[in-house]
């Protein structure tokens with residue numbers, strides 16, 4: 089087994105243990121493998137080990153990889169009752185979104201996690217090609233208060249959700265957060281819990297969302313305990329970034 093394959097297996101085991109400890113089914117949690125800074129070959133290796141969803145932070149780097157992967161001789165076929173069929177790759181844009189990059193993002197990715205203002209949502213919807221399915225999106229919420237500059241304030245989430253729901257080429261799936269790292273376990277849990285509480289609040293106000301995108305290599309257990317349905321994991325799968 090390759091290093092990436094065995095690390096992937098270890099991450100899946102962590103997800104499974106954390107889910108079970110929280111009384112949840114491991115299958116409720118989607119793993120997005122964050123491949124930023126790693127070469128297409130690393131993605132191909134993870135794909136061969138069964139991983140289908142990948143996350144990228146930089147538009148051009150991500151698109152270069154999407155193109156490269158579409159050309160690599162991947163083991164693309166999986167067994168199904170109707171015979172072998174394609175197992176597609178799914179690409180998640182998880183980085184900050186500059187307004188001059190909305191078109192390439194909308195044309196190449198399946199998901200965008202970090203929407204934090206109406207203008208970005210409107211531009212993504214306007215640039216999404218008609219022949220592609222709606223872009224799946226999450227609103228990024230600032231759950232760390234003054235310690236963080238990214239994401240919308242919790243009390244602005246509802247208005248942004250209504251804006252996004254009116255846009256024809258976006259499908260609002262959920263909320264995303266990147267809490268500031270903290271050694272304080274209770275604080276870590278409370279940041280993740282805040283995202284779930286906002287999801288509940290939106291439900292009471294008529295906006296039902298099925299995705300909580302939270303948890304990374306160092307804190308996925310806390311995120312899963314607090315209700316994460318999608319974790320974004322890089323280093324625990326691909327190794328330290330910039331380590332050669």
Ligand SMILES: *Cc1c(COP(=O)(O)O)cnc(C)c1O
Pocket residue numbers: 122124145182183266304305306320321322323324
């Ligand atoms: C880099 C990144 C991740 C993955 O972080 P790791 O610590 O490598 O697991 C997850 N989410 C976002 C938004 C990131 O930028």
